[in-house]
Amino acid sequence: MLDIKRIKEDPEKVKAGLRAKEVNCDQEVDRILALDKERRDIIFATEQMKAEQNKVSKTIPQLKKAGEDTAPVFQRMGELKSQIAANDETLRTVEAEYRTLMLSLPNLPDEDLKPGGKENNEPLRYFGEPHKFDFPPKHHVDLCTDLGFIDYTRGVKLAGSGFWMYTGLGARLEWALLNYFIDTHLADGYEFILPPHMLEYQCGETAGQFPKFADEVYKIQNPTDDRTHYMLPTAEAALASIYRDEILAEADLPKKFFAYTPCFRREAGSARAEERGMVRGHQFNKVEMFQFTRPEDSDDAFDELVTKAENLVKGLGFHFRTVKLAAGDCSASMARTYDIEIQIPSMQGYKEVSSVSNARDYQARRGNIRFRREATGKPEFLHTLNGSGLATSRIFPAMVEQNQLKDGSVKVPEVLQKYLGGLEVISKK
Incomplete structure (x- = not known):
């Protein structure tokens, strides 16, 4: 939620930022x-x-004591009571519309971002060289099917289009990726969180997904009462509300968390041939990083999260680029976002595997999340930041495609081998 003072001080600047x-x-x-x-x-x-x-x-007591008529006074008291009640009712209506409109405004982009959409995204740096093959490479769907990593047919049978099922060494390889992410975050001093997968509406409202995107999530109606939960689309929706309506001590900041969850999205799978398989689906696994910081520390926290995401991808041996998103390509809740994009050879381009964002005080205002400044004793809104660390649904296909060998086998990245009993190459049985 934007600061109303900011809107009142310079409404034209706010309008320009949103445009x-x-x-x-x-x-x-x-x-x-x-x-x-x-x-x-x-x-x-x-x-x-x-x-x-x-x-x-x-x-009234004075009039009664003097024996004067109190009827006019009581009449005036009745008029005031009625008018106050009418004002209260009007105020409730006004405040309801005011709050709905305030919640509907996106976050303002940082001033250094280019305006417009993804056509104005700016690659900042590249790591490594694009992967090249001396043989005709296979698509990850064919590799995963041949090696018994994923059963696409039975995944669809169980849950419908947009779902898949990991099997055998594919399930172990997926879990090895998650363990690699988790161990790295633990080594960096982040606290491990396993949040609920079903959330209350206010979690989505705090994160900035609701009310605008309320129809883009899976909802679950409780049959025994009138409560409605929704399946989290990302752990950010849960982590952003951990301290909702609380005031933290300045000495306890920053708070650094990461969470593993499956993520549930209603987005339709792409019909494009190059995005077949697991690149776009309704359920995928992700480890999410999150920080609560003081406003003056949020830029450094952002750089830290970007570096952490880059290092995770470097550890897997991928060529990638870091891209600064234009204002229009940032999500509604975010003031700035950098994407980490890797190459999936069959898709002939770059695909985002991590998105690191700074919401500034936007989510904190929506969730009334504050800290008490030691120097003044006054509460202030803190800043929230998040970043994928990482999502597996694009890491996995990139990993099997880039590490495939001529005979159809796949090399296991060195950082994952310890989770697979030292297995270095996975071949077709």
């Missing part, structure tokens, strides 16, 4: 300002009437 994100919210911003004024006017008028009500009520 840079390819979102025109001019009317919403104007309406928010009008509602804010109306809300403050109603509150002021109500306070004046309550003050009059208190003042008038104090005259």
Whole structure:
């Protein structure tokens, strides 16, 4: 949620920032300002009437003692009571619309981002060289099928299109990736979290996914009461709400977490031939990094998360690039995002495997997450950051395609071998 002070101080700058994100919210911003004024006017008028009500009520004993008629006073008290009740009802309506509009505004992009969409994304650096083969390489679907890593047919039979099932050494290889990520984050001093996979609505609201994207998640209606949960699309949705409505001690910051979860997305699988297989699906595994920091520390925290994601990909031996996203390619909740993109040979281009983002105080305002500044004793909104560390649904196909050998076998990355009993090459049985 944006700071209303920021909107009031320079509404045209806010509008321009949102347009840079390819979102025109001019009317919403104007309406928010009008509602804010109306809300403050109603509150002021109500306070004046309550003050009059208190003042008038104090005259009643004096009038009675003097034997004067108190009927006009009681009539005025009734009028004030009715008007206050009407104002309260109007205020509830105004504040409901105000809150809905405030929640609908995306985060403002950092000023150094280029405006526009992905066509203005900026590659910052490259690592390694693109993979080259001296034989016709296979697609990861064929490799995974031939080597018994994944049963696509039975995955669809169990859950429908957009799902797959890991089998045998494929399941172990997937788990080896997750163990590699987890061990690395533990070594870096991050705390391991295993959150619930079903979340309350307010988690999505705090993360910035709701109300705008409420129809893009899997919902579960409780048959015994009126509660509705949703399956988390990413662990960020859970981690962002850990300290919702709490005030942390400044000395306890930063808070550094990572979480393993399956992620559930309603997005339709791509119909393009090069994205067949597990590149785009409804369920995939991911380890997510998350930080709560002081505002002045969030830029350093962002750089730390980017470096951690890059090092994970380096450890697997992949060629990759780090890309600074243009304002319009950042998600609605984020002020800046860097993507780590690797090459999947069959797709003839780069695909994002990690997205590192800084939400600034946007999520903290939505979830009322603050810390108490030691120097002043006053609470302030903190900053939240997240990054994939990593998602496996694109790492896995890149790994088997880039590490394939001429005979159809696949080399196991050195960092994963210890999780597979020292296995170096996986061949067809």
